[in-house]
Amino acid sequence: MTYRIEAITLPVADVDRAKAFYEQAGWHLDVDTEPTPGMRVVQLTPTGSDCSITFGIGMDQSAPGSYRATYLVVSDIVVAHRDLKERGIPISEITHYGPEGQAPGPDPNHGDYGSYASFADPDGNTWLVQEVPSRANTDQGEAGL
Numbered sequence: 001m002t003y004r005i006e007a008i009t010l011p012v013a014d015v016d017r018a019k020a021f022y023e024q025a026g027w028h029l030d031v032d033t034e035p036t037p038g039m040r041v042v043q044l045t046p047t048g049s050d051c052s053i054t055f056g057i058g059m060d061q062s063a064p065g066s067y068r069a070t071y072l073v074v075s076d077i078v079v080a081h082r083d084l085k086e087r088g089i090p091i092s093e094i095t096h097y098g099p100e101g102q103a104p105g106p107d108p109n110h111g112d113y114g115s116y117a118s119f120a121d122p123d124g125n126t127w128l129v130q131e132v133p134s135r136a137n138t139d140q141g142e143a144g145l
Contacts, residue, residue: 007043007052012123013064015042018055021121025089027053046072065124072127075136077106077115080129084119091119091129106131 012018019042023029027044030052034040039058045051055061074080077094084091096107096115107114115131 005051007054008070009059009061010053010055010070010121010125011061011064011066012055012121012125014122015040015056017122018042019044021089022053024087025084026087067125069118069126069128072129073132073135074129075131075133076110077117077129077131080131081117084129089119092117 010018019029019032022044025046027046030043030045032040032042036058039056041054041056041059043052043054045053081091081094093104094106094115094117095102095104097103098107110131110133112132112134113130117129118126119129120126
C-alpha cells in the first residue's frame with residue numbers, strides 16, 4: 001500500500017493575489033475552476049513536485065496566513081534561492097547549522113537537511129526551503145522547486 005499526499009489546502013484571503021504570487025514563483029497552474037456558484041478552486045504545483053497546493057473560495061480552510069514553515073524541499077538550495085530571488089520572491093538568506101549553532105550560508109558539505117531559507121506568501125503563510133540533495137531528480141535538471 002502506498003500513501004501519498006497529493007495536495008495541501010492553503011489558507012489565503014485573496015485568491016487572485018495568491019495565484020499571481022505562486023505563478024511568479026514559477027509554480028505550474030494546474031486548474032482554476034468554478035465548479036459551482038460561490039466556489040472557486042485553484043491548484044498549483046511546484047516544478048518537479050508530486051504534491052500541489054490548493055486554495056479558493058467556498059472551501060473549508062484555516063485562517064489566512066496561519067500555515068507556518070511548510071517544507072519546500074530542493075536538491076540545490078543555492079540554485080533554488082537564486083531562482084526565487086530572480087523571480088522577485090522575497091526570500092531570507094541561506095543558513096545552516098554548524099558546531100556553533102546557526103550560521104550564514106549553505107552547509108559546506110551540502111548534506112541532507114543541512115541548509116535552509118524561508119519566504120512568505122502575501123497572506124503570511126511561510127515556507128521553509130530545505131536542501132535535500134539525496135532526493136535530486138536528475139531527469140529534470142532543476143532545483144526541485
